[in-house]
Amino acid sequence: MEKLEKKLGYKFRDISVLERALTHKSSTKAFNNERLEFLGDAVMDLVVAKYLFDKFKGCPEGDLSKLRAALVNEKSFATLARKINLGDFLYISLAEDNNNGRHKDSILSDAFEALMGAIFLESGLDEVEKISISLFEKEYKNISLDALVKDYKTTLQEITQAKFALIPEYKLISSKGPDHNKNFEMGVFLNGIEYGKAIGRSKKEGEQKAAKIAIEKIKKGKI
Amino acid sequence: MEKLEKKLGYKFRDISVLERALTHKSSTKAFNNERLEFLGDAVMDLVVAKYLFDKFKGCPEGDLSKLRAALVNEKSFATLARKINLGDFLYISLAEDNNNGRHKDSILSDAFEALMGAIFLESGLDEVEKISISLFEKEYKNISLDALVKDYKTTLQEITQAKFALIPEYKLISSKGPDHNKNFEMGVFLNGIEYGKAIGRSKKEGEQKAAKIAIEKIKKGKI
Numbered sequence: 001m002e003k004l005e006k007k008l009g010y011k012f013r014d015i016s017v018l019e020r021a022l023t024h025k026s027s028t029k030a031f032n033n034e035r036l037e038f039l040g041d042a043v044m045d046l047v048v049a050k051y052l053f054d055k056f057k058g059c060p061e062g063d064l065s066k067l068r069a070a071l072v073n074e075k076s077f078a079t080l081a082r083k084i085n086l087g088d089f090l091y092i093s094l095a096e097d098n099n100n101g102r103h104k105d106s107i108l109s110d111a112f113e114a115l116m117g118a119i120f121l122e123s124g125l126d127e128v129e130k131i132s133i134s135l136f137e138k139e140y141k142n143i144s145l146d147a148l149v150k151d152y153k154t155t156l157q158e159i160t161q162a163k164f165a166l167i168p169e170y171k172l173i174s175s176k177g178p179d180h181n182k183n184f185e186m187g188v189f190l191n192g193i194e195y196g197k198a199i200g201r202s203k204k205e206g207e208q209k210a211a212k213i214a215i216e217k218i219k220k221g222k223i
Numbered sequence: 224m225e226k227l228e229k230k231l232g233y234k235f236r237d238i239s240v241l242e243r244a245l246t247h248k249s250s251t252k253a254f255n256n257e258r259l260e261f262l263g264d265a266v267m268d269l270v271v272a273k274y275l276f277d278k279f280k281g282c283p284e285g286d287l288s289k290l291r292a293a294l295v296n297e298k299s300f301a302t303l304a305r306k307i308n309l310g311d312f313l314y315i316s317l318a319e320d321n322n323n324g325r326h327k328d329s330i331l332s333d334a335f336e337a338l339m340g341a342i343f344l345e346s347g348l349d350e351v352e353k354i355s356i357s358l359f360e361k362e363y364k365n366i367s368l369d370a371l372v373k374d375y376k377t378t379l380q381e382i383t384q385a386k387f388a389l390i391p392e393y394k395l396i397s398s399k400g401p402d403h404n405k406n407f408e409m410g411v412f413l414n415g416i417e418y419g420k421a422i423g424r425s426k427k428e429g430e431q432k433a434a435k436i437a438i439e440k441i442k443k444g445k446i
Contacts, residue, residue: 034284035276042265042272049265053258061257125348 026093033114040117077109249316256337263340300332
């Protein structure tokens with residue numbers, strides 16, 4: 001367990017809390033990590049919400065929610081769990097062990113949440129924030145809207161190629177504001193006809209938004 | 224706004240954060256409370272999770288989740304919002320105002336979450352915990368599993384009366400353990416035939432669990 005603590009950069013004062021966090025319900029122990037997982041789930045929701053709130057100050061609520069959904073899910077937590085080799089430290093039944101239990105996303109993700117719940121109980125939100133955000137940032141080298149949120153440009157191109165055998169083109173329509181705070185209005189065109197335009201804080205953002213508009217028009221049968 | 228602060232028992236250091244929390248998106252202001260609501264939603268999830276985790280130490284995760292669902296929802300937050308007359312302080316459009324906006328559950332609940340998000344930003348989790356739990360406890364005089372979780376005994380009786388014109392009977396099957404830590408095995412009977420039995424830390428809990436088993440049997444067509 002010291003190895004795990006080293007990986008985490010956190011030393012438990014009460015080792016029994018750590019033990020509980022590592023105990024899957026299949027284990028024969030008299031306790032398991034389900035209650036801690038319940039707590040840790042809410043802890044991680046808040047840690048990630050606060051992180052995104054602070055990092056993306058200009059982002060509307062809808063985008064923050066999408067970003068959070070991309071970070072807070074079983075697959076993502078299982079990835080963080082693997083970074084600290086959490087599977088090696090779990091108490092699980094022999095049957096579950098033989099069933100590849102130490103490598104299952106669901107078991108790893110639950111144990112990761114339980115572990116964060118345990119640290120929260122002992123040391124509070126700030127400590128969980130420090131540890132989990134550092135793991136996130138190691139995994140997602142550059143947490144950004146572009147990387148995490150659904151890529152509308154790619155989606156649009158897939159649709160237009162399949163439907164019309166056309167590749168969308170993007171053009172700058174106008175730009176406004178001083179250099180440090182410029183806005184770009186981008187348009188998306190099919191065969192020279194504009195099907196959406198939108199303003200972004202970067203050309204790429206404008207293009208993504210314009211692509212989103214075009215996708216919606218296609219879905220409504222307007223293209 | 225001082226009135227609201229008095230009701231809350233909290234004084235904002237930065238009044239602009241409070242103003243933002245009170246601003247519905249229909250308002251003509253350049254900002255609104257949606258981002259704070261995103262944050263506050265996660266804050267309240269954790270506050271309630273931690274409260275239940277501490278209060279119901281013997282409760283399995285499934286029951287904690289049910290309890291939380293009963294406390295963390297639009298209707299419940301709207302009720303807390305009304306306790307502090309939050310509707311009176313909102314910035315909303317004239318149209319929304321005429322449309323009864325200050326009394327809508329959705330608008331009140333969102334503003335309540337935003338308000339808790341704002342307090343969290345300024346003063347951290349402990350302060351939100353103090354304020355919101357005090358509001359909860361005033362509203363739900365006795366937060367308990369019995370009061371909040373779906374009442375299986377009532378449900379079962381409704382079903383058996385409609386289906387068989389029978390009222391379920393409950394009997395003590397056995398009890399075990401020392402007085403301070405007794406378990407009760409309760410059975411549920413229809414026309415003298417047992418349809419479910421379960422162990423609880425109280426007779427009532429045993430009965431509820433037995434009723435739940437009987438409901439499941441009926442649903443599966445086994446009764």
